Amino acid sequence: MKSYRKELVINYPKRRGFVNITKDVILALKESNIKEGMLLCNAMHITSSVFINDDESGLHKDFDIWLEKLAPEKPYSMYNHNGYEDNADAHLKRTIMGREVIVAITNGSLDFGPWEQIFYGEFDGLRNKRILIKIIGE
Amino acid sequence: MKSYRKELVINYPKRRGFVNITKDVILALKESNIKEGMLLCNAMHITSSVFINDDESGLHKDFDIWLEKLAPEKPYSMYNHNGYEDNADAHLKRTIMGREVIVAITNGSLDFGPWEQIFYGEFDGLRNKRILIKIIGE
Amino acid sequence: MKSYRKELVINYPKRRGFVNITKDVILALKESNIKEGMLLCNAMHITSSVFINDDESGLHKDFDIWLEKLAPEKPYSMYNHNGYEDNADAHLKRTIMGREVIVAITNGSLDFGPWEQIFYGEFDGLRNKRILIKIIGE
Numbered sequence: 089m090k091s092y093r094k095e096l097v098i099n100y101p102k103r104r105g106f107v108n109i110t111k112d113v114i115l116a117l118k119e120s121n122i123k124e125g126m127l128l129c130n131a132m133h134i135t136s137s138v139f140i141n142d143d144e145s146g147l148h149k150d151f152d153i154w155l156e157k158l159a160p161e162k163p164y165s166m167y168n169h170n171g172y173e174d175n176a177d178a179h180l181k182r183t184i185m186g187r188e189v190i191v192a193i194t195n196g197s198l199d200f201g202p203w204e205q206i207f208y209g210e211f212d213g214l215r216n217k218r219i220l221i222k223i224i225g226e
Numbered sequence: 227m228k229s230y231r232k233e234l235v236i237n238y239p240k241r242r243g244f245v246n247i248t249k250d251v252i253l254a255l256k257e258s259n260i261k262e263g264m265l266l267c268n269a270m271h272i273t274s275s276v277f278i279n280d281d282e283s284g285l286h287k288d289f290d291i292w293l294e295k296l297a298p299e300k301p302y303s304m305y306n307h308n309g310y311e312d313n314a315d316a317h318l319k320r321t322i323m324g325r326e327v328i329v330a331i332t333n334g335s336l337d338f339g340p341w342e343q344i345f346y347g348e349f350d351g352l353r354n355k356r357i358l359i360k361i362i363g364e
Numbered sequence: 365m366k367s368y369r370k371e372l373v374i375n376y377p378k379r380r381g382f383v384n385i386t387k388d389v390i391l392a393l394k395e396s397n398i399k400e401g402m403l404l405c406n407a408m409h410i411t412s413s414v415f416i417n418d419d420e421s422g423l424h425k426d427f428d429i430w431l432e433k434l435a436p437e438k439p440y441s442m443y444n445h446n447g448y449e450d451n452a453d454a455h456l457k458r459t460i461m462g463r464e465v466i467v468a469i470t471n472g473s474l475d476f477g478p479w480e481q482i483f484y485g486e487f488d489g490l491r492n493k494r495i496l497i498k499i500i501g502e
Contacts, residue, residue: 089227089365089400089401089501089502091400091401091501091502093468093470093475124227124229124362125227125229125362126264126266126360126362126402128402128466128468130466130468131477132476132477132478132480133477133478133479134416134417134418134477134479134480139321139325140272140325141272141317141321142272142317144307144310145306146305146306146307146308146309146310146314147306147307147314147317149306149307150305150306150307150314150317150318151317151318151321154297154318158296158434159430167422167426168421168422168423168425168426169420169422169423169425169426170422171422172420172422176422176423176426179417179418179423179426179427180426180427180430182417183415183417183427183460183461183462184321184322184460185321186321186324186462187415187416187462187465188465188466189325189326190266190268190326190328190466192231192266192268192358192360194231194360199231199358199360200270201269201270201271201272201356201358202270202271203271203272204270204272218477220468220475220477222402222468222470222475224362224400224401224402224500224501225227225229225362226227226229227365262365262367262500263365263367263500264402264404264498264500277459277463278410278463279410279455279458279459280410280455282445282448283444284443284444284445284446284447284448284452285443285444285445285452285455287444287445288443288444288445288452288455288456289455289456289459292435292456296434322459322460323459324459324462327463327464328404328406328464328466330369330404330406330496330498332369332498337369337496337498338408339407339408339409339410339494339496340408340409341409341410342408342410362500363365363367363500364365364367
């Protein structure tokens, strides 16, 4: 069994947003030289997500509006966590969107359906955040 | 390390619904002849889910009502994505229910608790959709 | 490829709550003697979760309030599932929080960011519930 590990770093210039990291993940897979196996990609921070969906800007706007409805940023005082922090909403938003994805590796490629793309979801940005890629296989 | 890959195809006859795919996944596991490892099962489409829960029709009705409350199908005009599509709600519903499950393989079986069953969740049906099963192990 | 399997049992003294199981998972990893690979940790029950977030009591209170808003326990009569049961809300809450986590194993350790901790989320407690840990690698 072979394994490969890589970190990505993203400093998103706003509190919230989505970044397509599919190309970075494909690059890591090429570097690993693993042809058959599984790839884990996860946010290393608990106010960020890694998820798979469509690369369509209208949909991303819908995600943002929807998450803000399900877990509003403000008023900060509505959250117990915000005695010390102002990012309780980011923990909740990340929970909806998920921490990680697992992708099958087949013939040296991400084994994806036609529209699957990997995104980093930032919910408490303006600082360096890390993403882990771990690949195991042969 | 051995690996095995299989696709399932589902053409669900309505926009939304749930299909128990546990038997299909068990069949793929038998075909793989893998006894110890991990099994990934994921929707290859971004308006569908694979998830684990109870095979109880009342609960499935509750899921449907609940998802429609959290991410209503209509009015279509409330979603930015729906300039080109009418399925923004399906992307959101699939996000709640999840894209994938990972199941431990032990002694050649799905290592499940007493009520765990694997379901395909369709949120934009009436056409062929694919599910990926990937198994790695020994 | 090596594999290791362990079950944890939790009998949570209330209907709902969160338990930090990170130390138990680290112990299982030590016992496995696996240095590189992936670790799956999942609830074996469909009214419980395993998830990764922050070990902060204010945040846990926020999670509880938020889940009760998104999927209220009562009135029981609002759920179809509750003809036989009174725990439909627990199935929905577990869906939001997730069934499982996958953690990269690197150099014999959980490959975590600074604040990542693994929690068991109970939504229908007062009885024995099981958690599965499965590790594969070398």
